[in-house]
Amino acid sequence: MGEQDVQELRAGHWERLEEALKHRLNPQKYGTWVRQMACLKDDDEVLVIGLPSAFSLDWVQNHYRHVLEEELAKIAPGVELELELVSKRPTAAGDEVLPIPEPVESEPHEIIPDAASVAGPRVARPDPVPANGYGSSISRAPHPSRGPAPAASLVLNEKYTFETFVTGPSNQLAAAAAQSMADNPDSPYNPLFVFGQVGLGKTHLIQAIGHRVRARSPDARVRYQTTEQFVNDVIQGIRFERMDEIREVYRDCDLLIIDDIQFIAGKEACQAEFFHTFNALHGAKKQVVVTSDKLPHEIKDLEERIKSRFQWGLIVDLQPPELETRVAIVKKKADTEGIELPDDVAMFIAQSVRSNVRELEGCLIRVSAFASLASQPLSIEMAKTVLKDVLPQRSQLTCDHIVKLTAKHFDVKVQDLKSTKRGRAIALPRQISMYLCRKHVGASYPEIGNALGGKDHTTALNAYNRITERRETEPEVRGHVEALERALLD
Ligand code: ADP
Numbered sequence: 007m008g009e010q011d012v013q014e015l016r017a018g019h020w021e022r023l024e025e026a027l028k029h030r031l032n033p034q035k036y037g038t039w040v041r042q043m044a045c046l047k048d049d050d051e052v053l054v055i056g057l058p059s060a061f062s063l064d065w066v067q068n069h070y071r072h073v074l075e076e077e078l079a080k081i082a083p084g085v086e087l088e089l090e091l092v093s094k095r096p097t098a099a100g101d102e103v104l105p106i107p108e109p110v111e112s113e114p115h116e117i118i119p120d121a122a123s124v125a126g127p128r129v130a131r132p133d134p135v136p137a138n139g140y141g142s143s144i145s146r147a148p149h150p151s152r153g154p155a156p157a158a159s160l161v162l163n164e165k166y167t168f169e170t171f172v173t174g175p176s177n178q179l180a181a182a183a184a185q186s187m188a189d190n191p192d193s194p195y196n197p198l199f200v201f202g203q204v205g206l207g208k209t210h211l212i213q214a215i216g217h218r219v220r221a222r223s224p225d226a227r228v229r230y231q232t233t234e235q236f237v238n239d240v241i242q243g244i245r246f247e248r249m250d251e252i253r254e255v256y257r258d259c260d261l262l263i264i265d266d267i268q269f270i271a272g273k274e275a276c277q278a279e280f281f282h283t284f285n286a287l288h289g290a291k292k293q294v295v296v297t298s299d300k301l302p303h304e305i306k307d308l309e310e311r312i313k314s315r316f317q318w319g320l321i322v323d324l325q326p327p328e329l330e331t332r333v334a335i336v337k338k339k340a341d342t343e344g345i346e347l348p349d350d351v352a353m354f355i356a357q358s359v360r361s362n363v364r365e366l367e368g369c370l371i372r373v374s375a376f377a378s379l380a381s382q383p384l385s386i387e388m389a390k391t392v393l394k395d396v397l398p399q400r401s402q403l404t405c406d407h408i409v410k411l412t413a414k415h416f417d418v419k420v421q422d423l424k425s426t427k428r429g430r431a432i433a434l435p436r437q438i439s440m441y442l443c444r445k446h447v448g449a450s451y452p453e454i455g456n457a458l459g460g461k462d463h464t465t466a467l468n469a470y471n472r473i474t475e476r477r478e479t480e481p482e483v484r485g486h487v488e489a490l491e492r493a494l495l496d
């Protein structure tokens with residue numbers, strides 16, 4: 007065989023493979039994936055195919071490698087041709103192969119609060135998101151004409167499992183629903199909508215589902231994404247006319263987890279995309295989990311059709327944990343971090359922070375960091391000193407204090423608020439005091455019920471919802487609430 011013949015043979019595998027893929031894959035898949043491929047080397051030992059980003063490399067490895075191998079075996083029967091996929095592509099100028107930047111490594115969601123929250127656990131921060139908005143397996147390699155590739159699934163925080171999630175009355179239902187979904191691919195709780203205020207464990211719980219599903223069936227495709235990333239992907243998809251690719255990526259999973267869906271409010275194109283993605287997944291009996299800091303009907307500028315989809319499955323809430331649960335959380339956290347925590351210090355921290363588990367953890371970390379820097383054992387005195395400046399004022403507020411203040415503001419008696427008396431003159435102040443206990447003390451509904459003379463927790467829940475609504479729509483109610491809030495924060 008002359009050199010010319012060898013050259014032709016060398017050039018031939020890739021062209022024939024491309025041709026075969028054109029017949030085997032549908033035009034959309036061919037256009038999306040095969041068009042991105044570049045032949046970097048083609049001889050009788052190896053065929054090297056370059057892909058423009060770490061993301062597309064990953065995708066092709068996982069979804070199309072077997073197709074490529076099968077077609078290659080047909081094209082070159084009997085030849086032991088090795089297939090190598092790399093994330094490189096030749097420059098436009100010639101044959102030179104330029105490495106594209108390595109994927110940006112990002113930390114999984116941090117469990118330990120950062121310096122800002124350690125310094126002041128009052129600050130309620132949203133979940134940490136990698137600076138570039140993308141997870142660790144994504145390459146942000148520029149692709150001038152097509153924009154960045156859609157985000158790969160974020161890495162799940164290895165600490166966010168069911169085993170590390172402490173349950174109590176405040177979160178039992180949500181945890182049970184999450185476990186049921188994770189253990190059962192045909193769970194009727196689909197979609198699962200988890201809502202609760204910031205720092206109460208939404209992200210932890212939904213990532214626990216992801217971990218469990220992966221442990222149960224290692225082949226399951228789990229995609230965990232923040233809404234921010236989803237929005238980003240859709241915007242890029244529209245801008246660079248690559249919605250097909252985005253759609254394929256989002257629909258090709260067994261479990262789609264979208265965190266903080268409330269951020270989709272007002273973004274019409276993203277809502278439409280989410281709606282169709284949801285339908286495609288649900289129709290194919292795939293599972294969908296979302297979190298939000300509000301109930302579906304409370305999310306303003308969210309399409310009705312999406313709200314109604316959320317009603318199809320199960321809506322569960324996470325409430326601020328009760329004292330006992332808070333103590334258990336602090337102790338568990340101390341255990342996992344190897345912190346020796348005396349019982350009275352655990353109790354002190356749990357009593358000090360009521361309505362946000364992230365803040366609770368922040369206090370523990372701060373106290374333990376101080377103890378270790380001072381080379382002293384943790385003690386209650388030390389905890390009091392260290393947390394003196396950072397504990398939110400509101401932690402000193404109690405339900406009793408609020409009830410008294412409300413009674414004074416409306417010029418009614420405290421025992422009337424605690425009684426079963428009805429009538430507007432008492433009912434409105436009572437409801438407002440419940441609302442304020444929830445909002446400013448972070449007390450659980452059963453705690454609020456108790457503080458108001460042993461009312462049922464559903465009464466407290468209704469009062470909270472009712473005043474939240476009336477505050478928006480009735481200036482008179484807003485006036486009372488704001489006057490009381492000013493007095494509380496004085
Ligand atoms: P959210 O997403 O609701 O804002 P996260 O899931 O980020 O809250 O939780 C904040 C922190 O509190 C995380 O470190 C999480 O592990 C911890 N946390 C929340 N609830 C619990 C719980 N029930 N048991 C153990 N840790 C919890």
Ligand code: MG
Binds near residue numbers: 133208210265
């Ligand atoms: Mg979160």
